[in-house]
Amino acid sequence: MIPAEIYLDAAATTPPLPSVVEAIQQVQLSAWGNPSSLHRSGLVAAETLERSRVSIAQHLGAGTADLICTSGATESVHLALLGCCSNRSPGRFVMSAVEHPAVTAAAAQLTSLGWSVELWPVNHEGVIRLDQLERLLEPPTRMVSVIWGQSEVGAIQPVVEIGEACRNRGILFHTDATQLLPQGRISWHQLPIDLLSLSAHKLQGPRGVGLLLKQEHVELRPLQGGGGQEQGFRSGTEPVALLAGLAAALQPLPSFDASKTTAPPGATSRLRLQRDRLLSALLQLPGVELCGPCPDDRLPNHIALLLTNREGQPLSGRHMVRELSRRGIAVSSGSACSSGQSSDSSVLTAMGVDPSRRQSGLRLTLGGWIGDDHLALIQERFAEAMASVDSSA
Numbered sequence: 001m002i003p004a005e006i007y008l009d010a011a012a013t014t015p016p017l018p019s020v021v022e023a024i025q026q027v028q029l030s031a032w033g034n035p036s037s038l039h040r041s042g043l044v045a046a047e048t049l050e051r052s053r054v055s056i057a058q059h060l061g062a063g064t065a066d067l068i069c070t071s072g073a074t075e076s077v078h079l080a081l082l083g084c085c086s087n088r089s090p091g092r093f094v095m096s097a098v099e100h101p102a103v104t105a106a107a108a109q110l111t112s113l114g115w116s117v118e119l120w121p122v123n124h125e126g127v128i129r130l131d132q133l134e135r136l137l138e139p140p141t142r143m144v145s146v147i148w149g150q151s152e153v154g155a156i157q158p159v160v161e162i163g164e165a166c167r168n169r170g171i172l173f174h175t176d177a178t179q180l181l182p183q184g185r186i187s188w189h190q191l192p193i194d195l196l197s198l199s200a201h202k203l204q205g206p207r208g209v210g211l212l213l214k215q216e217h218v219e220l221r222p223l224q225g226g227g228g229q230e231q232g233f234r235s236g237t238e239p240v241a242l243l244a245g246l247a248a249a250l251q252p253l254p255s256f257d258a259s260k261t262t263a264p265p266g267a268t269s270r271l272r273l274q275r276d277r278l279l280s281a282l283l284q285l286p287g288v289e290l291c292g293p294c295p296d297d298r299l300p301n302h303i304a305l306l307l308t309n310r311e312g313q314p315l316s317g318r319h320m321v322r323e324l325s326r327r328g329i330a331v332s333s334g335s336a337c338s339s340g341q342s343s344d345s346s347v348l349t350a351m352g353v354d355p356s357r358r359q360s361g362l363r364l365t366l367g368g369w370i371g372d373d374h375l376a377l378i379q380e381r382f383a384e385a386m387a388s389v390d391s392s393a
C-alpha cells in the first residue's frame with residue numbers, strides 16, 4: 001500500500017517503532033514517579049530507569065557508568081566539547097570540515113575559552129584526508145572531534161584509525177555518531193574513542209533524548225548544576241519513559257564491529273538493497289549525479305545527489321524538495337537541520353563542489369518503513385519533479 005507521503009528523510013528524524021511507543025506508554029502509566037524520590041512511586045521509577053540503563057549499556061557494549069543521558073545529540077556534543085575543554089588549559093581543537101552545526105557551534109564557544117580551532121580537510125567525497133593526520137595531531141592539539149557518519153553526503157569517517165592515533169598521543173577524541181548508530185550498534189569498550197554522542201530520534205526512538213558515552217578516564221565538567229543526576233554530569237529529573245523508548249529502539253539494530261569493517265551493516269539488509277536499487281534507478285535519469293562516496297563506502301541508507309538539467313545547468317535542490325513534497329515524497333536538500341535556510345552548504349564547499357552546484361544538492365535517506373513497491377513510484381515522481389523544476393527555472 002502506498003502511504004500519503006513516502007518518507008525519505010530518515011537523516012532528519014524517523015518514525016518511532018511500535019515497540020518504542022508501547023514501551024514509553026507503559027512507563028508513563030506505571031512508572032511516572034521521580035526516580036530520586038524514596039517512596040514507592042519513586043522506587044518503581046528508579047527500578048525502571050535502571051533496567052533501561054542496563055539494557056542500553058548491553059546493546060552498546062558499555063557499562064552503565066559510561067552513559068550520560070541528555071536531551072539529544074546537540075546537548076551531548078556541547079557537554080563533550082565544552083565539558084572537557086573548559087577543564088583544561090587551552091590548546092588546539094581540531095574538527096573535520098564536515099561537522100554538523102551542533103559541533104561547529106560548540107567549537108565557536110571554545111574560542112572564547114582561549115582555544116584555537118582548526119578544520120581537518122576532506123577529499124572530494126567528504127572523507128577526512130588521513131595524509132593530514134601527523135600535522136593536525138601535533139601539539140598544541142588537545143582535542144579532536146570527527147563526525148562518524150556524515151548527515152548530508154553519507155561519508156563514513158575512519159574514526160577508529162583517528163581515535164587510535166589520538167590515544168597514542170594523549171589527545172581526547174570525540175565522535176558524533178548520530179547518523180551511524182541507526183545503521184549498526186557499536187561495541188563501546190572495544191573502541192579507541194573517549195566520547196561519543198548519539199540521539200534516539202534518528203533510530204526510530206523518541207525525540208528529546210540522547211546519550212553522551214564517556215570512557216571512565218575522561219574528566220568532564222558539568223555544564224549545569226542542580227540535583228546531581230547522571231553522576232553529577234547532567235542535572236535534571238531523568239526522562240524515564242524516553243530512556244525506555246531508547247532501549248526499545250536499540251534492541252532490533254544489528255551489531256557492528258568497527259575495528260573490522262568501516263561501513264556499518266545497515267539497519268536491515270533489505271534497506272541496503274532498496275537503497276542500491278533506488279540509487280541505480282535515479283542515476284539513470286539524465287542530470288542526476290551521486291555526491292559523496294560510492295554505495296559500499298557510505299551510510300547504507302543514504303543517497304546524496306547533485307542535479308542538473310539536460311543543458312547541464314544546476315537545478316535548485318530546495319525547489320526539488322517542494323516539487324517532490326507536492327507529489328507525496330519527503331526528502332531534504334542538504335542537511336535537514338539547516339534546510340530551512342538557503343545559505344551555501346559548508347559540507348559541499350569543503351568537498352570542493354563548484355559554487356554554481358552547491359544549491360543543487362538533494363538527500364534521500366531510507367528507513368524500514370519503505371516498501372519495495374514504493375521504489376518505482378519514487379523514480380517516476382522524481383523524474384516528474386525534475387521536469388517541473390527545469391521548466392519553471
Ligand SMILES: Cc1ncc(COP(=O)(O)O)c(C=O)c1O
Nearest residue numbers: 072073074100102151178199337
Ligand atoms: C550528525 C548529527 N549530529 C547532531 C544532530 C543533532 O541531533 P539532535 O536533534 O538530537 O540534537 C543531528 C541531527 O540532525 C545530526 O544529524
